[in-house]
Amino acid sequence: MPMTMTQKILAAHAGRESVTPGDLIQAACDLVLGNDITAPPAVAVFRQIGTARVFDRTKIALVMDHFTPNKDIKSAEQCKTVRDFAREQQIVHFYEGGGAGVEHVILPEKGLVGAGDLVIGADSHTCTYGALGAFSTGVGSTDMAAGMASGRCWFKVPEALRFELEGKLPPDVGGKDVILSIIGRIGVEGASYKSMEFGGPGLASLTMDDRLTMANMAIEAGAKNGIFEVDDITREYLRSTGAKSRLEFRPDKDAVYAETFRIDLSAMKSVVALPSSPANVHPAEAVGQIPVDQVVIGSCTNGRINDFRIAARILKGRKAAPGLRLIILPGSQLVYAQALEEGLLAIFLEAGAVIGPPTCGPCLGGHMGVLAKGESAVATTNRNFVGRMGHPESFVYLAGPAVAAATAVLGRIAGPSALPGR
Amino acid sequence: MKLQGSVHKYGDNVDTDVIIPARYLNTFDAAELARHCLEDLDPSFAGNVKPGDVILAGKNFGCGSSREHAPLAIKASGVCCVVAQSFARIFFRNALNIGLPVLECPGAVSLAESGDRLEIDIEAGTIVNPATGASVQAAPYTGFILELIQAGGLVARLRRNAEQRRK
Ligand code: SF4
Numbered sequence: 001m002p003m004t005m006t007q008k009i010l011a012a013h014a015g016r017e018s019v020t021p022g023d024l025i026q027a028a029c030d031l032v033l034g035n036d037i038t039a040p041p042a043v044a045v046f047r048q049i050g051t052a053r054v055f056d057r058t059k060i061a062l063v064m065d066h067f068t069p070n071k072d073i074k075s076a077e078q079c080k081t082v083r084d085f086a087r088e089q090q091i092v093h094f095y096e097g098g099g100a101g102v103e104h105v106i107l108p109e110k111g112l113v114g115a116g117d118l119v120i121g122a123d124s125h126t127c128t129y130g131a132l133g134a135f136s137t138g139v140g141s142t143d144m145a146a147g148m149a150s151g152r153c154w155f156k157v158p159e160a161l162r163f164e165l166e167g168k169l170p171p172d173v174g175g176k177d178v179i180l181s182i183i184g185r186i187g188v189e190g191a192s193y194k195s196m197e198f199g200g201p202g203l204a205s206l207t208m209d210d211r212l213t214m215a216n217m218a219i220e221a222g223a224k225n226g227i228f229e230v231d232d233i234t235r236e237y238l239r240s241t242g243a244k245s246r247l248e249f250r251p252d253k254d255a256v257y258a259e260t261f262r263i264d265l266s267a268m269k270s271v272v273a274l275p276s277s278p279a280n281v282h283p284a285e286a287v288g289q290i291p292v293d294q295v296v297i298g299s300c301t302n303g304r305i306n307d308f309r310i311a312a313r314i315l316k317g318r319k320a321a322p323g324l325r326l327i328i329l330p331g332s333q334l335v336y337a338q339a340l341e342e343g344l345l346a347i348f349l350e351a352g353a354v355i356g357p358p359t360c361g362p363c364l365g366g367h368m369g370v371l372a373k374g375e376s377a378v379a380t381t382n383r384n385f386v387g388r389m390g391h392p393e394s395f396v397y398l399a400g401p402a403v404a405a406a407t408a409v410l411g412r413i414a415g416p417s418a419l420p421g422r
Numbered sequence: 423m424k425l426q427g428s429v430h431k432y433g434d435n436v437d438t439d440v441i442i443p444a445r446y447l448n449t450f451d452a453a454e455l456a457r458h459c460l461e462d463l464d465p466s467f468a469g470n471v472k473p474g475d476v477i478l479a480g481k482n483f484g485c486g487s488s489r490e491h492a493p494l495a496i497k498a499s500g501v502c503c504v505v506a507q508s509f510a511r512i513f514f515r516n517a518l519n520i521g522l523p524v525l526e527c528p529g530a531v532s533l534a535e536s537g538d539r540l541e542i543d544i545e546a547g548t549i550v551n552p553a554t555g556a557s558v559q560a561a562p563y564t565g566f567i568l569e570l571i572q573a574g575g576l577v578a579r580l581r582r583n584a585e586q587r588r589k
Contacts, residue, residue, distance in 0.1 A: 024565060024566050024567070037447045037489065037491075038488065038489065038490070040450055041450040041490060041491070041494075044450070045577055048577050048581075049577055049580050049581065050581065050584070066444075066447075067447075067448060071448075072448060074448035074449055075448045078448060078449075121488075122488055122490070123487075123488055124486065124487050124488040124512055126488075138488040138512050139488060139512065139515065139516075140488055140489075140490035140493075140512060140515065140516035140519060140520075141450075141490040141516075142490060142516065142519035142520055142575070142576050142577060143515065143516075143519060143576070145577075146519075146576055146577075146580060149580075150580075154566065188435060188482060188485060189435075189481060189482045189485075189508065189510075192482070192508065192510070192511065193511050219512075222482065222485065222510055222511070224511055277435070364439075364444040364447075364487075365443070365444050365445060366444055366445075383437075383439070383486060383487075385437045385439040385440065385486060386437075386439065386440055386462055386463070387439060387440065387443055387462045388439050388444075392443075392462040
């Protein structure tokens, strides 16, 4: 039976020769992730299950990133619950304060996920690690608790959609533009219950940061996971982070896909997803005059060093438009330090930006940039649902760092080509 | 498992951010979450919902974040079952894991309007509107998923299995 990449990883972790779409399996987890919102309920469920110890204290990651630095007393209590649990269970990978950052930025950085791994996380964007050739998917707190107790999780083996990437991205166009364009094409349910498998000659022109951005948003098409074929760029990245596992699974030549899409990267444009759906995608140059109150660059989607390099290239020598609030949130301490060293933070300060600590913050309307009634923001995040960044009558436009930076300068939504001198 | 209740009907793509907005995620107290259930979509829901009521919705119900607070808020508000044309997958597994019955049925949306009553047989997958006599059939659950529903969720199932092993 020929298999896709996802099917091969699931079969290997279920101890089976092969699996077929629709099979219900129990599979072993290489890593179980939770954050400051989802881990507290998981700790409570873990107690209910009644297991004394976690299955493996080195295979659990707890990252305090959503409402941190703690925005209020309740959030502080939630973190304390997790901290106490981590101490009691001697969890090796507990991250908070200056050791933390946005979960999906820091886990790959720290080499905690490698190719061929099976990862579950009580966070829907756990699918990010597919960029590394891993099977990773979002689950809830109960699954996380059961995972911490038993090291296992139940799955229905998904069918797959194949995305055959061709050509090379034009300048100023990045992974965010590609994935938004794909979601615009297939819709928010276009990959429901399925795996999105990315491969083809076009891979070579996508940086690891581009791929992480793309895999991150697979869930926005309803997918169970997004996964990239492993190539030299993956191998080099995994070497640099010291990731332990580097088991490469390749899809069989005759693997069966529910559908195959050819994506010509050279035809990609700077795009924006208008409220309130990540599938409401339009070319940045075609949206007309949309004034914006705030621009946020950061998050698990676009909070990595390349994202800030791209934004800095555009913001260099320019200023944020009068009255527009530009918020920069590096995704991790490492990204922060790198941006500092490369002089990017100086460029942002000069442009009038507020630079915050690594946190999810405004992405989920938590803190550090919540919107008032009637306000609009361009954000490099992944969701523009009603009320996502604050008031139910505020508006979020999703874009990559290039569009976000150009928008910050012009005070209205625009691609970088709209800037004078570019 | 036979259920019946009056319907609260919604459209497509009801996401977990409107089911329970992030501003309330600094707690996972179920009763507290229920007070804000569906607040950004239907501010009257929390005040109107009665124990045993049914949510009937369109496509992709529960899309977005993996917050288990969403099915928890719905369950704690007294809703006995969510019937939708289709579900987002994380919401679907979370609901089953916490013991909130959900039924996926493409034809169900046209069966009833808000305020109508529905009779649901979870094991058989049948959904009936007794006032009109109309009914639809969902694919019934089997195997592991059925066990999960009958046990009342993953924890109950894990505990039951552990007890059986001890016996
Ligand atoms: S940055 Fe946003 S989408 Fe990513 S984990 Fe944090 S809240 Fe979720």
